[in-house]
Amino acid sequence: MREVTICGQRVPQTAALAPMASVADTAYRTLCKQHGACMTTGELISAKGLSYGSKGSAELCRITEAERPMGLQLFGSEPEFMAEGVRRMLDFAPDWIDINMGCPVPKVVTQGAGSALMKTPELAEEIVRAAVKAADGKLPITVKMRIGWDEAHVNASEFAKRMEGAGVDTICVHGRTRTQFYSGEADWSQIAAVKQAVSVPVIGSGDVTSGEDALRMYRETGCDLVMVGRATYGNPWIFEEIATAVAGEPYQAPEVPERLREMLRHIRMILDTSDKPEKLAMREARKHALWYLRGEPHAAAFRARSAQLSTYAESEALVAEYLRSVGKA
Ligand SMILES: Cc1cc2nc3c(=O)[nH]c(=O)nc-3n(C[C@H](O)[C@H](O)[C@H](O)COP(=O)(O)O)c2cc1C
Structure with missing residues (x-):
């Protein structure tokens, strides 16, 4: 099986489980890992909540060995809170820390966090620099972004280049704009454009629902790793399906x-x-x-x-x- 170095980890080039708030909890991540997910990421966690000692935020940081390699994901819009969030997360020993620049929900974007950061690239860059400094070389900082705020403001490649310049280890691109939320088709050509624009590893996210889709995403975008979200619902076997597709073997779905x-x-x-x-x-x-x-x-x-x-x-x-x-x- 071909391997890839991504988020500071050496993993088989199959598929990662996407972070999904209220869905991909510890049980879910463990289950998907058992079915072959090559890595997992926790649910988004508020940098402010964590900095202020919120019990709920700290609970979301707990990691078990069965979920590794696993990243924790931080959201927020203030560099000093993001840096403090990173320092607090270090105590939970994640394998990397991801910064959320993709969440579309009003509660997050009205604070200037999540996908709203794609409208303020200078601030996004400042956040990454603060996070990288706070991580102090102990673990990689990664970013998960969308392709832009809306159709008229697709800025994936420039934005990704900026993130690379600020020191991220890996960039994950969900091929939709913020205004699309989760509807419409993910635009894989933008994932391909990001891959062309940067030299750090790129993870592709959006609309992979089968082994065939995963192969097509690898082929069409040149991404280093495919990530799967909603297609894992009630179907942790999708990771086996993708691994067999990558290996060129036939797949038998469970009865x-x-x-x-x-x-x-x-x-x-x-x-x-x-x-x-x-x-x-x-x-x-x-x-x-x-x-x-x-x-x-x-x-x-x-x-x-x-x-x-x-x-x-x-x-x-x-x-x-x-x-x-x-x-x-
Ligand atoms: C219920 C749900 C919760 C999500 N929560 C997060 C999150 O906490 N952080 C994040 O970066 N992306 C989150 N996402 C986005 C997914 O990680 C993924 O990028 C997106 O669903 C597209 O991939 P898919 O078509 O394979 O589902 C969420 C998606 C869903 C459906």
């Missing part, structure tokens, strides 16, 4: 019984890693449960019941009942 067994294991992992009582932790687990039969015919009742699950025992009963109903028990 429904195996998918549902893995769904139960995933729920168990959520419960085991949560500090919350079962009933509350099950609320987090519900959305994952219903994703496991996405696209499957005759699964409407399963999905509706998944949305109501409040104990692990109920999940087991639901799986057994579904398998009986489709003659696969």
